[in-house]
Amino acid sequence: MARNQVAKYVWLIDTVERRKRITFDELSQQWRLSSLSDGKPLSRRTFFNYRDAIYDMFGITLACDRATYEYYIAHDETEAQSRLSRWLLDSMSINGMLSDSQDVSSRIILENVPSARQHLPVVVQAMKQGLRIKYDYHSYKRVNATHVTLAPYFVKIFKQLWYVIGYDLNDKRVKTYALDRMSDLHITGEKFTMPRDFDPMSFFKxxxxxxxxxxxxxxxxxxxxSTQAKYLRALPLHPSQREEVHDSYSIFHYRMKLTYDLKEEIMSHGSDIEVIAPPELKAQIVTELKNALSNY
Structure with a gap:
């Protein structure tokens, strides 16, 4: 499918979502002002075709209120589908904006991060077919690559890096692997079935x-x-986050496991965040900070 056609779908969804409710005449007027229209009006037939394509591609329904003849987005997705649709839309919206901004490309600074474009489609295809994958994994903690055979259960993105989580046949347990550290990735003919009681959403809950x-x-x-509290409100560390607001600071409560990523996140904020409890987490942070200070 032409990228310009997908951009039209994304534009329609984004416009309806931002307006909450919009009539066809208002939508057609906004369409004529966009760079995608070539100055041509949006016909009802074209709109209905786009609406059907949007549902087929994203699972998003552009519904019509028959009382007001206004269009709106009907939220009839599951939570997982909603997150995936939102991520796809955000990515495509940004991609479309960047593609339409070549004249100011030198003024748009992007972060250089490892790409998963080569491996992600292979992993997702293996998930869909229920087939194991094999690859060489280049861990930062080892000199030589490790040969891995994995039943891919699900994928997750964290800080712009993609990971696959699945059952490692060599280690006989569920493990996490970064896609950017793989080489010689291929799908095998070996079938697997994800356990019925395994829930990807609960794995990192x-x-x-x-x-x-x-x-x-x-x-x-x-x-x-007080300044850091604003960032935590805008981007909570975890769904369990609760806040007690005080004059010059805030107290945040969570229910989480003590993991490496959590400790790294806390330390990345320096003196703006202090661990009050539990004592073992506080002790771990103190030890890490002392070790870091000894380098100077």
Whole structure:
């Protein structure tokens, strides 16, 4: 499908979502002002075709209120479908905006991160077919690559990096692997079935980031400066986050496992975040900070 055609679908969804409710005449007027229209009006037939394509591609329904003849987005997706649709739309919207901004490309600075474009389609295809994958894995902690055979259960993105989580046939347990550290990835003819009681959403339910732990979740209490508290409100560390607001600081409560990613996140904020509880997390942070200070 032509990329310009997908951009039209994304434009329609984005416009309806931003307006909440919009009539066809208003939508057609906005369409004529967009760079996608070539100055031509949006016909009803074209709109209905686009609406059907949007449902087929994204699972999003552009519904019509027969009382007001206004179009709106009907939220009839599951939570997982909604997140995936939102991620796809955000990615495509940004991609379309960047493609339409070549004249100011030198003024748009992007972060250089490892790409998963080569491996992600292969992993997803293996998931759809229920087939194991094999690859060489280049861990940062080992000199030589490790040969891995994996039943891919699900994929997850964290801090712009893609990971696959699945059952490692060599280690006989569920493990996490970064896609950008793979080489010689290929799909085998070996079938697998994901356990019925395995829920991808529950796997990281009590964790921050991509690392997990066999330990039980802990009640975590953090003290954040008033400025840092605003960032935590805008982007919570975890769904369990609760806040107590004070004059010059806030106290945040969580229920999470003590993982490597969580400790790294806390330390990345320096003196703006202080661990109040539990004592073992506080001790771990103190030890890490002392080790870091000894380097200077």
């Amino acid at each position: 009590d964790c921050f980031g991509i690392t997990t732990s066999q330990d039980e979740p802990k009640d975590i209490v953090l003290r954040a400066s």
